[in-house]
């Protein structure tokens with residue numbers, strides 16, 4: 001059963017980077033994207049921190065200055081997502097239930113229903129961010145988790161599946177795997 005699921009074409013991200021700071025936002029702008037949806041936990045800050053640090057703050061300002069609209073989309077609870085997002089003056093979706101479409105649809109509505117090919121989704125997980133974002137038809141960017149140690153049990157479970165997805169990609173589509181440097185993903 002699970003093997004069939006892992007064959008899913010939606011596990012292919014468009015880009016992989018070590019951190020969100022390595023993403024070339026100028027390039028994304030030139031490609032015609034206008035909206036950046038960003039996962040919160042382990043993409044911008046680890047689970048054991050609550051607010052944006054200076055680097056996050058500067059990054060968000062930089063992305064906005066390029067003309068992007070930025071939204072935080074997280075499966076975490078309202079309290080955490082709201083406090084964080086407001087501190088960097090971003091709109092947000094909490095309890096998004098990625099990889100299901102529910103939260104993404106809410107996000108699109110909040111952005112006045114842009115065309116899906118103008119939307120980039122950046123996150124650290126294959127099972128929630130990449131899979132969900134691709135299902136929506138977004139351009140997906142995956143980054144390494146900031147700190148894996150403090151992840152919860154269900155995320156640890158997702159990581160096990162993620163390892164299998166990566167192994168499968170390597171085996172079945174080595175050229176793509178190499179092109180994205182997925183061998184460096186931790």
Ligand SMILES: [Mg+2]
Nearest residue numbers: 039041042124
């Ligand atoms: Mg995350």
